[in-house]
Amino acid sequence: MATPLVVSEVAKSFTMHLRDGIRLPVVSNVNFSIKAGECVVLGGPSGIGKSSLLKMVYGNYGVDAGQILVEHEGQFVDLATADPRSVLAVRRVTLGYVSQFLRVVPRVAAVDVVAEPLVADGAIPAVAREKAETMLDRLNLPRELWQLPPATFSGGEQQRVNIARGFITDHSILLLDEPTASLDAKNREIVVDMIEEKKRAGVALLGIFHDDDVRVRVADRVIDVSAFSPRKIAA
Numbered sequence: 001m002a003t004p005l006v007v008s009e010v011a012k013s014f015t016m017h018l019r020d021g022i023r024l025p026v027v028s029n030v031n032f033s034i035k036a037g038e039c040v041v042l043g044g045p046s047g048i049g050k051s052s053l054l055k056m057v058y059g060n061y062g063v064d065a066g067q068i069l070v071e072h073e074g075q076f077v078d079l080a081t082a083d084p085r086s087v088l089a090v091r092r093v094t095l096g097y098v099s100q101f102l103r104v105v106p107r108v109a110a111v112d113v114v115a116e117p118l119v120a121d122g123a124i125p126a127v128a129r130e131k132a133e134t135m136l137d138r139l140n141l142p143r144e145l146w147q148l149p150p151a152t153f154s155g156g157e158q159q160r161v162n163i164a165r166g167f168i169t170d171h172s173i174l175l176l177d178e179p180t181a182s183l184d185a186k187n188r189e190i191v192v193d194m195i196e197e198k199k200r201a202g203v204a205l206l207g208i209f210h211d212d213d214v215r216v217r218v219a220d221r222v223i224d225v226s227a228f229s230p231r232k233i234a235a
């Protein structure tokens with residue numbers, strides 16, 4: 001089975017430049033890989049480094065050492081050392097990310113926020129919008145909100161726009177940072193179904209889920225990030 005994501009020997013510290021350059025080690029010796037069709041969940045206590053690790057895999061945080069290998073258009077790209085243009089190409093085609101909060105673009109309608117990743121990858125705008133509407137419908141976003149910018153939406157409504165945007169592409173790797181945090185039970189259920197569909201389609205998923213019920217249902221494997229934490233030794 002294909003292994004589209006390999007994280008190898010990764011280490012990361014934060015340097016607090018405004019605090020006399022204090023270094024805050026977060027993780028070291030991070031080694032894991034994810035197979036196509038597998039959902040791996042990052043576990044461990046609050047503050048241990050789960051979100052930081054997810055941001056490193058997406059290329060938002062740099063790493064001090066190691067490799068983050070992503071299979072992109074038939075070859076492996078190391079996101080730990082890739083130039084910004086390559087990182088953007090990988091994100092457009094291969095690597096998706098659903099963050100906990102929607103980054104709202106002023107004056108852009110919800111349906112266009114959702115369609116944007118497809119349009120950016122060359123889809124016909126009308127076709128992309130149609131698919132966006134199908135996603136918003138499935139996630140029960142009221143139809144009268146589709147043409148409005150999501151800035152004034154509730155937390156759960158914004159999160160559903162974010163999920164629709166993250167799930168609309170056929171990316172082969174999907175990162176999920178608490179995608180169900182603000183959802184009610186019915187919509188949580190829909191997101192669990194959408195994750196299972198992605199697994200069946202051969203997508204490799206890496207996620208953080210604080211909701212035990214969701215985690216148990218979607219996870220093929222839980223990686224305890226404490227195993228990579230220098231703080232474990234100090235505790």
Ligand SMILES: Nc1ncnc2c1ncn2[C@@H]1O[C@H](COP(=O)(O)OP(=O)(O)OP(=O)(O)O)[C@@H](O)[C@H]1O
Pocket residue numbers: 014024026044045046047048049050051052053
């Ligand atoms: N940009 C940053 N600059 C400095 N320190 C940071 C930064 N981001 C995270 N940290 C620190 O790194 C540690 C890990 O944070 P992270 O958010 O990755 O933890 P987490 O396991 O996701 O926590 P939670 O479950 O509470 O969301 C924390 O001590 C945090 O203060």
